[in-house]
Amino acid sequence: MSKLFLPILLVVGFAVWKVLDYLQLPNTFSILLILLTALSGILWCYHRFSVIPRRKRQIARAEQRSGQLLTDEEKAKIEPIGEGEEFIASLFPVLAFVLILRSFLFEPFQIPSQSMEPTLRVGDFIVVEKYAYGIKDPVFQNTLIETGDVKRGDVIVFKAPTQPNIDYIKRVIGIGGDRVMYNEIERKLTIVYGQNGKPCEENCQSKEFEYSEAVPNDAFKAILGKNPDGSLIYGPSMLELTETGDVTHKIHWFPEPISEGFRYQQYDKQEYYITEWVVPQGQYFVMGDNRNMSEDSRFWGFVPEKNIVGKATYIWLSLDKEPNQWPTGIRTERLFTKIQ
Structure with missing residues (x-):
């Protein structure tokens, strides 16, 4: 499912854009930018405060049980994060900056x-x-x-x-x-x-x-x-x-x-x-x-x-x-x- 996250998001985003464009709303781009920023912000917070700490705890337990440090490949298999979700979450700081700049300044x-x-x-x-x-x-x-x-x-x-x-x-x-x-x-x-x-x-x-x-x-x-x-x-x-x-x-x-x-x-x-x-x-x-x-x-x-x-x-x-x-x-x- 994680591999399909990004394609599904693109399809949904395109559909929302077409609906807003059909309704001829005055701020279609702003609405899309707000929705995408909100989604990336939710994922960013979820990964930052839930997924990553939980993953660190799981890695620490695995290393404690095995008595040795895990390799990067072994760590990647513990609580893996979908590439699509990680990519969207990584966009949050940039999207938030663009949203503030475009909405209130220039x-x-x-x-x-x-x-x-x-x-x-x-x-x-x-x-x-x-x-x-x-x-x-x-x-x-x-x-x-x-x-x-x-x-x-x-x-x-x-x-x-x-x-x-x-x-x-x-x-x-x-x-x-x-x-x-x-x-x-x-x-x-x-x-x-x-x-x-x-x-x-x-x-x-x-x-x-x-x-x-x-x-x-x-x-x-x-x-x-x-x-x-x-x-x-x-x-x-x-x-x-x-x-x-x-x-x-x-x-x-x-x-x-x-x-x-x-x-x-x-x-x-x-x-x-x-x-x-x-x-x-x-x-x-x-x-x-x-x-x-x-x-x-x-x-x-x-x-x-x-x-x-x-x-x-x-x-x-x-x-x-x-x-x-x-x-x-x-x-x-x-x-x-x-x-x-």
């Missing part, structure tokens, strides 16, 4: 799409600070200890409201109480700041974002689709400019304005190509820096506080690749750069 994240270009590129591997806005339990994402607040301009990773089993990354534009106005033709943002999480009624402060001149950046091409052979269909070069709002950073525009206002959701007002959203308290309005190539709060609504995974802080690796393509090299100039 989590790696890979950029899968063009929605945050030019700030973040496909192939970037980033570090997400899990503790930036609060220590949360790794399964239900309830805040256990508050450590900070989400600020306008932060780049955050969060569970997609429409698909909680998928992580998204976007930039925070508005927080609770803010009135966000987006001009679809001029592609410009204006924020009327809320007060204590509620919409401002009088003596309001507002911020009209400023934009530099847009210039084509030939290093970034719009991807319009795929050919039958799987190769990508590229469009024109993206326009790059600097947006100055609550923070200053680069953004991209598609060369021609794209009218998508008919797809916008949860807005409070829409007229003359200007759409207005009032952000509910405890929720956030987010957008991608690649403004015309991003599915964000304009299309599926606000991000609840509970959905936030953490703050994107650094790029630790950047592979030179396109979406769904194999990497062709490493972008060394992007290694260990801070996300602005």
Whole structure:
């Protein structure tokens, strides 16, 4: 039975993973990691405090009866420990360290799409600070200890409201109480700041974002689709400019304005190509820096506080690749750069 322990465990683990994936739970990997850590911890404690002491006593008795020391081969036959069980138990310190690190401190994240270009590129591997806005339990994402607040301009990773089993990354534009106005033709943002999480009624402060001149950046091409052979269909070069709002950073525009206002959701007002959203308290309005190539709060609504995974802080690796393509090299100039 001991020889079958590891294969059986792998089959059971795979089955549990498929069930969790089918249920589309928001923290499938965390749940699996917790279960595996708990199992390895139980085996580690059982071996450390029960099996190994009992085995030592049995070896001591056998040596006392025989009057001579046992060889390693003879010792191995007394109270033998299954290789599978011993292997799982030996993983406990590593799994416990990874669980604590990933659940409460840092989590790696890979950029899968063009929605945050030019700030973040496909192939970037980033570090997400899990503790930036609060220590949360790794399964239900309830805040256990508050450590900070989400600020306008932060780049955050969060569970997609429409698909909680998928992580998204976007930039925070508005927080609770803010009135966000987006001009679809001029592609410009204006924020009327809320007060204590509620919409401002009088003596309001507002911020009209400023934009530099847009210039084509030939290093970034719009991807319009795929050919039958799987190769990508590229469009024109993206326009790059600097947006100055609550923070200053680069953004991209598609060369021609794209009218998508008919797809916008949860807005409070829409007229003359200007759409207005009032952000509910405890929720956030987010957008991608690649403004015309991003599915964000304009299309599926606000991000609840509970959905936030953490703050994107650094790029630790950047592979030179396109979406769904194999990497062709490493972008060394992007290694260990801070996300602005």
